[in-house]
Amino acid sequence: MLVSLFLVLFILPIIGSQCTNYCSSIRSKVPLSLRKSGTLTVYQLDGNQPISFSNNNTGFGVDLMNKIGQTLNLKVKFVTIPFSVLISTQQKQVYSTSISFIFNTRERAKRISFVGGLKSGFAFFVRLTSNITISKLTDLCGLTVVIVNGSAIQVLIKHLYETCPVQKPIKIIAMNGYDEIFMAVSVNKVADIGITNELRGTYSVKNFFSKSLKVLPFRYEILESGLTCSRGSPLCCVLTQAMNRLIYDGIYDKLIRKWDLHQNKLCISLLNRRDFCPCDYPCA
Known part of the structure; x- marks a missing residue:
């Protein structure tokens, strides 16, 4: 009321x-x-x-x-x-x-x-067998992260790159397409975790990568x-x-x-x- x-x-x-x-x-x-x-x-x-x-x-x-x-x-x-x-x-x-x-x-x-x-917001996805959990952005420190080049998350991740401790640096891989970042985590395994638009990430994992990837419950910056x-x-x-x-x-x-x-x-x-x-x- x-x-x-x-x-x-x-x-x-x-x-x-x-x-x-x-x-x-x-x-x-x-x-x-x-x-x-x-x-x-x-x-x-x-x-x-x-x-x-x-x-x-x-x-x-x-x-x-x-x-x-x-x-x-x-x-x-x-x-x-x-x-x-x-x-x-x-x-x-x-x-x-x-x-x-x-x-x-x-x-x-x-x-x-x-x-x-x-x-x-942004969707965070990992391999189905991964035990990675994310509750805040700094949890990405020490991981290899893949993102789409030019995406909105890129600025935030670059800032995180500067704030992570020296002993736990974040490695960033920027790729040109969405399919590439899903493959980088699920098949090629060159990254520990991927970050993308929640709409695209949730849909793609559910419909195309459900046997190899999972979306973490953490939602960032709506x-x-x-x-x-x-x-x-x-x-x-x-x-x-x-x-x-x-x-x-x-x-x-x-x-x-x-x-x-x-x-x-x-x-x-x-x-x-x-x-x-x-x-x-x-x-x-």
């Missing part, structure tokens, strides 16, 4: 100005050039399951974007690009979006805008991820409105259940949440 009252009295007035209008006029806010073309270009990353399976255009993000397309009366055109050019491409393409669901970090938020879609768009583009606000329409109508929840992302759901989508509120709003 108190949470519901808090939501009504405090949160709703704030988000009212943050592109959360549910009304049917959303389509009229779609930029004119998009309404004329009738097609919205959506960038996705290769093999970013469960967000997108680029080989057959399925996944949580794909389903979500198709529903948003219906809401905005736009056809959705999926284009697969590598992670290395995602942000620069998004900056240039003012009337496009992406379902990369990369973390909304301070550095990235300076370059592109984020429409809240999910919250997740961050928001979602759709991205060019900073300052009017499309960003429209996407946020459409996202909240799906949340309001219960469609978002159905997709959450379909892809088993219960612990990652958001109750309200905000545009550039990091700009004005570092918190995560409770559900009423």
Whole structure:
């Protein structure tokens, strides 16, 4: 009851100005050039399951974007690009979006805008027979850790490299792809532990590496991820409105259940949440 009252009295007035209008006029806010073309270009990353399976255009993000397309009366055109050019491409393409669901970090938020879609942390995975346990980041000292090059965890791990004691140094291996880091731990055994986005890590271990890997219960730094768009583009606000329409109508929840992302759901989508509120709003 108190949470519901808090939501009504405090949160709703704030988000009212943050592109959360549910009304049917959303389509009229779609930029004119998009309404004329009738097609919205959506960038996705290769093999970013469960967000997108680029080989057959399925996944949580794909389903979500198709529903948003219906809401905005736009056809959705999926284009697969590598992670290395995602942000620069998004900056240039003012009337496009992406379902990369990369973390909304301070550095990235300076370059592109984020429409809240999910919250997740980092997943730590080890070999099935391993007795390694992690309860804090410094427990990684003395281990060989594999990560994806350019990922959000890379900065934290580099800082840890400088703080680990000399007698227990951390060894860092950075690889270019997600599949490579899973193989580095499970098959090649060149690393003791791998760290990756919780969404990708949990799904991959459960569906592809369950006989050789396990995900540790430790969750670190829960961050928001979602759709991205060019900073300052009017499309960003429209996407946020459409996202909240799906949340309001219960469609978002159905997709959450379909892809088993219960612990990652958001109750309200905000545009550039990091700009004005570092918190995560409770559900009423």
